Amino acid sequence: MADLQDVLADTEAMIKDVASEGGEMARELRERIASNLQNVKAKLIETEQLVANKAKVAAKATDEYVHENPWQSIGVAVGVGFLVGMLVSRR
Numbered sequence: 143m144a145d146l147q148d149v150l151a152d153t154e155a156m157i158k159d160v161a162s163e164g165g166e167m168a169r170e171l172r173e174r175i176a177s178n179l180q181n182v183k184a185k186l187i188e189t190e191q192l193v194a195n196k197a198k199v200a201a202k203a204t205d206e207y208v209h210e211n212p213w214q215s216i217g218v219a220v221g222v223g224f225l226v227g228m229l230v231s232r233r
Contacts, residue, residue, distance in 0.1 A: 146185050153178040 153175055160171040208215045 146182055146189075149178050149182050149185070153182070 156171050156175045156178070160168050160175065
């Protein structure tokens with residue numbers, strides 16, 4: 143995320159420079175902006191895939207735990223439901 147924020151900050155700075163420049167300098171800055179945006183898109187896709195994979199692993203681990211410990215899982219669900227019910231009923 144820090145890399146993405148750096149790239150976006152650089153791109154914003156270049157956009158401001160393009161607004162004040164013309165000619166060859168503006169063309170070069172537009173090319174650099176396009177390149178930075180491509181990098182951001184690639185990083186976002188990579189991050190999305192990483193998050194999706196981690197979510198799948200977490201879901202699989204949760205599913206396995208529930209199948210191995212059904213009564214504990216039911217107890218936890220009942221406890222959480224009870225607490226949420228208490229909090230909602232106070233409002």
